[in-house]
Amino acid sequence: MSSSLSGKAAIVGIGEFGYYRGTDQSILQMVLKASMDAIRDAGLKPSDIDGIIPPPGFVAWDEIGAHLGVPEIRYTACPQMGGASPVAGLINASMAIAAGLATTVLVPIGWNGYSALRPRPDARPNKRRFSAAFFETVKNYYAPYGLRSAPWWYALYLQRYVKHYNVPPEAAGAIAVACRKHAQLNDKALMRDRPLTMDEYLATPFITEPLRKGDCCVETDCAAAIVVTSAERARDLAHRPVMFLGGAEGHPNRPDELVNRTDMLKLGLDYAAPRAFAMAGVKPQDMDFLQVYDCFTYVALLELEALGYAERGGAADFVKDGKIELGGRYPLNTHGGLMSQGHCxxxxxxxxxxxxxxxxxxxxxxxxxxxGLVTGYGDLGDGTIAILGRGA
Structure with missing residues (x-):
């Protein structure tokens, strides 16, 4: 990916539906609400949108465009990387704009991550349409042994990480406690008004070792969206632009299977992060904040190491003494993250x-x-990263 992409595109609009444990809104309704909020936040109209990068597996680009009243779509794509997809969508939108394929791109995401997992007679069905090889692997090779959901899949390599590097539970607890502290400052966070101490975290029951209940993100019905346009156009819009300075994606070897990898702990982010920092012309130490994908606390620890903030197994020292809390050197997930705001x-x-x-x-x-930086993480180890800067 060429460094000429740096500084060519900017995020100019943001929107959120909210973060709930149960809603009567469909995925499409949530996505449309977040999308309209993002478009209005940018000071634009649906007729200004000419690119849509939809959420993988849930809502198609033509559904979104038709309901919003977008007159013409010049560009669409759909990254298929699970939780790495939103950042991949941002990178893709920036490339489309820099190449002249689109002028203004909407990137929404939304799902019923709480209610779809608890079917009710009056609930709308989950429209997930993934066909990734990973899910075939799970069905045929993991599920017969009782590994039927994410905590069990992730435990296959997180337990190796913990045992091999003697990672103490307090390291994972530092992630959980920081995210919960930050959620208390966010009126939209699902876990607002529910503080968490280290002792309370350590007392939560194990789901499957090393994952306690306190290590797991919160299931949520939610949606959010961004609008991306050129750096030149961004200067004339409603808010100070947020510049895309660098980004990259990376994938573990092999992405569709876990236990036969040559290095189970080497993530896609290990490959992507150096390229993103090089594109932006900055170093990890230059970041003012870290928005790190936190489906599980131990995954966030591995990502911090992949980003270059610690050697393999060293993130436990990095997260000590409030360094990742507001007021510390590297505030992490200042909104509460997937751990405490919601899983979007x-x-x-x-x-x-x-x-x-x-x-x-x-x-x-x-x-x-x-x-600052944002990372994405897809099952089990796809990685994306974007470096973002405050525009003029």
């Missing part, structure tokens, strides 16, 4: 990064921040 596939991480760089994050504002 990480699009909420991008929305929060935009608020931070607009200096519009309220009580959770990182003082004078100018640059």
């Amino acid at each position: 596939w990480g699009m909420n991480h991008i929305v929060e990064a935009v608020r931070q760089l607009r200096h519009d994050a309220g009580r959770a504002q990182v003082a004078d921040c100018e640059i």
Whole structure:
């Protein structure tokens, strides 16, 4: 990916439906609400949109365009990387704009991640349409042994990480406690008004070792969206632009299977992060905040190592002593993250990064921040990263 992409595109609009445990809204309704909020936030109209990158497996681009009243779509694509998809969508939108294939791209995501897993007679069915090889692997090779959901799949390599590097539970607890602290400052966070101490975290029951209940993100019905346009056009719109400075994706070897990898702990982000920092011309130490995909606390620890903040197995020291909390050197997931705001596939991480760089994050504002990063993480190890900066 050419470094000429750096600084060519900007995020100019953000929107959120909300984060709920149960809603009577369909996935499409949630996505449309978040999309319209993002378009209005940018000071634009649906007729200004000419590119749509939809959420993989749930709602198609033509459904979104038709309901919004978008007159012409010049560009569409659909990254198929699970939780790495929103950041991949941002990268894809930036490429389309830099190449002249579109002028203004909408990137929404939404799902019924709580209610679809608890079917009721009056509930709309889950429209997930994934056909990835990974899910065939799970069905045929993992499920017969009782590994039927994400905590069991992830435990296959997170337990190796914990045992091999003697990672203490307090390291994972530092992630959970920081996210919960930050959620108390966010009126939209699902876990607002529900603080968490380290002792309370350590007392939560194991789901499957090493994962306690406190290590797992919250299931949520939700949607969020961003609008991306050119750097030139962004200067004339409603808010200070948030510039796309660098980004990349990476994939573990092999992406469709876990237990036969040559290195089970090497993530896609290990490959992607150096390329993204090089594109942006910055270093990990230059970041003012970190919005790190946190489906599980131990995954966030591995990502911090992949980003270059610690050697393999060293993230436990990195997260000590409040370093990742507001007021620390590297505030992490200042909105509460997937752990405590809601599981919106990480699009909420991008929305929060935009608020931070607009200096519009309220009580959770990182003082004078100018640059930060967002990561994405897909089952089991696809990685994406975007470096974002405060525009002029």
